[in-house]
Amino acid sequence: MSKPKLPTRATLPPMSCFGCQNRDRTEWCVLAEDDVALIDKSKAAKAYQPGQILYNQGDPCRGIFCIESGTVAIRKMDAEGSSKILRLAHAGMTLGYADYFGDKGYNGNAESLDAVTACFIDRNSLRTLLDHNPALGLRFLRHIAEDLKDAEESSMQQALYTVRIRLAHLLLTLKDHYASVDEDGTIVMSLPMTRQDIAALLGARPETIYRTIQQMETDKVVNFSGHTVIIPDLDLLLDEIEAPSERGDAAD
Numbered sequence: 001m002s003k004p005k006l007p008t009r010a011t012l013p014p015m016s017c018f019g020c021q022n023r024d025r026t027e028w029c030v031l032a033e034d035d036v037a038l039i040d041k042s043k044a045a046k047a048y049q050p051g052q053i054l055y056n057q058g059d060p061c062r063g064i065f066c067i068e069s070g071t072v073a074i075r076k077m078d079a080e081g082s083s084k085i086l087r088l089a090h091a092g093m094t095l096g097y098a099d100y101f102g103d104k105g106y107n108g109n110a111e112s113l114d115a116v117t118a119c120f121i122d123r124n125s126l127r128t129l130l131d132h133n134p135a136l137g138l139r140f141l142r143h144i145a146e147d148l149k150d151a152e153e154s155s156m157q158q159a160l161y162t163v164r165i166r167l168a169h170l171l172l173t174l175k176d177h178y179a180s181v182d183e184d185g186t187i188v189m190s191l192p193m194t195r196q197d198i199a200a201l202l203g204a205r206p207e208t209i210y211r212t213i214q215q216m217e218t219d220k221v222v223n224f225s226g227h228t229v230i231i232p233d234l235d236l237l238l239d240e241i242e243a244p245s246e247r248g249d250a251a252d
Contacts, residue, residue: 017043
């Protein structure tokens with residue numbers, strides 16, 4: 001069976017790296033002006049629709065991607081074709097740098113969850129940047145170390161925390177990217193992922209996620225309606241992670 005054909009990615013007009021709002025808070029902040037000018041000249045900016053692929057697992061690492069806007073999920077495929085979300089990447093984050101240094105191809109699929117704008121920097125241009133400015137390489141290596149620490153923290157959470165606490169953690173993280181606040185203080189989020197995706201990200205079975213959501217709705221902590229999540233009282237959600245649960249929450 002042939003794979004469904006995705007829409008063609010749109011090449012965008014040149015966007016200046018000098019005016020990038022994300023640069024000062026990323027590893028790229030160490031670049032001198034001539035290095036930034038090199039990126040400006042060599043990068044390619046593209047727009048991706050929800051569900052489009054930035055790169056595929058196993059493909060040679062031809063370069064890295066800087067996310068200008070939107071959210072990208074990194075999915076790992078097993079031998080049977082099942083996938084699991086390893087992590088999410090948001091605006092200001094860089095994808096593919098660990099694969100570049102590992103030199104063994106991309107370690108997962110990078111899939112846009114919503115409308116994404118990203119700049120691609122080919123490996124030859126990146127190599128030139130690293131030669132000109134070794135501080136950039138140190139920044140990337142530091143980021144790899146942070147990724148390993150985050151992976152260890154995630155494993156610890158899955159071992160020690162209930163699904164309910166892990167879900168509360170995830171909602172609080174996504175709130176910073178997708179939430180708006182009504183006049184009465186109610187927080188409204190439009191999530192770019194399905195409940196199946198949430199289950200995969202949290203290392204839980206989908207039925208466990210459904211049951212946990214029902215419990216949290218009964219306790220009036222959150223309300224799910226499709227991709228929309230309503231948080232009537234942020235303090236109630238924060239209470240979920242500030243003390244161990246005594247409610248006998250669902251465990252996967």
